[in-house]
Every structure is written in C-alpha cells, then in structure tokens.
Amino acid sequence: MSTRRTELSRDRIVATALDLLDAEGEEALSMRRLADALGVAPMSIYHYVSDxxxxxxxxxxxxxxxxxxxxxxxxxxxxxxxxxTSFRAAALDHPAAIRLLLTRPPATAAGSRWQDVRGALRADGLDEEEALRAFR
Structure with missing residues (x-):
C-alpha cells in the first residue's frame, strides 16, 4: 500500500491554522492539532514555522x-x-485571530502597530479589556 505525501507549505500551514482558529478558537491552535488537520507529523510543521x-x-x-x-x-x-471598515470586517470574520493580536501581539510589524494603538488607548485611561473592545 502506498501513502501519498501531503504537499506542505508555509501558506497552507497558516491557512489551516486560521481555519482552526475560526472554527474552534485559540485553544485548538496547537502544533499537534494543526498537524492532525494537515495530515502530517507535528515536527514537519517546524520546517516552515519556527515555533x-x-x-x-x-x-x-x-x-x-x-x-x-x-x-x-x-x-x-x-x-x-x-x-x-475593512479591519472591522476582518475582526468579524476572524474574531479569535484578532483576539490573539490584541492580547498577545506578535513580534511583527502588525504586533508593533497594535502596541502603539494599545498604548494610546491605555494612556486615555482604558483598561486592557476596554482597549480590546474599543479596538474591535
């Protein structure tokens, strides 16, 4: 019996991770769960994402x-x-991903931009949860 190798790429990994977030929330986003959804071994993901x-x-x-x-x-x-308007549409389409941005911003340009906005909202007196709601 031959097994067909699953074509893997960073783009496919990220798209599948976003699908998992959209369908099941942040709790579903583990390397093991992602690997299962992709039909690959968990370690193979690390060839495309560092962590x-x-x-x-x-x-x-x-x-x-x-x-x-x-x-x-x-x-x-x-x-x-x-x-x-387009950010709001993205937030409504992908609420778990936006929550990730707002609560655990990555060390990327997007994360840096959120930190700037978050800082401005917090400087105006909003607590973390209020800043999250205001940003949505």
Whole structure:
C-alpha cells in the first residue's frame, strides 16, 4: 500500500491554522492539532514555522492583509474610514485571530502597530479589556 505525501507549505500551514482558529478558537491552535488537520507529523510543521509564536504572527499578518491599505492621493479621512471598515470586517470574520493580536501581539510589524494603538488607548485611561473592545 502506498501513502501519498501531503504537499506542505508555509501558506497552507497558516491557512489551516486560521481555519482552526475560526472554527474552534485559540485553544485548538496547537502544533499537534494543526498537524492532525494537515495530515502530517507535528515536527514537519517546524520546517516552515519556527515555533508557535511565529505561527501566530503569520496568522495575524494573513488576517491583517484583508485590511485595505491607503490608496495614493486618497484623502486621509477616506483612508481612515476604509481601513476601519475593512479591519472591522476582518475582526468579524476572524474574531479569535484578532483576539490573539490584541492580547498577545506578535513580534511583527502588525504586533508593533497594535502596541502603539494599545498604548494610546491605555494612556486615555482604558483598561486592557476596554482597549480590546474599543479596538474591535
């Protein structure tokens, strides 16, 4: 009996991790659970992501890629509105991933941007949970 090798890539790993987050929440995001969903051995995932933090960061970056970036020459008000609207749509589509961004920001550009926003919200007197709600 021959076994078919499952084609594995960083993109497929991140997409499957996001699917798990969307369907089952953060508790489901373990390397073992992800490997089961991919049909591979857990250690094979580490050829594509260095650790769970790297995986979380990649998932968050994928979700934030859904936020529409500024367009050249667009007025800032239109940019802010469009970006806020598209972020809200991403947050509604992927609430567990957004919660990861807000509660455990990765060491990525996305994580750094959230830390800046979080700092501003906290400086205005919001506690951690209020900052999370305001950001959503």
């Amino acid at each position: 769970k933090d790297d995986l979380r960061g990649a998932v968050i970056e994928r979700v934030l890629a859904e936020v529409r970036p500024p367009e050249p020459g667009e007025p800032w008000v239109a940019t802010a509105k469009r970006m806020a």
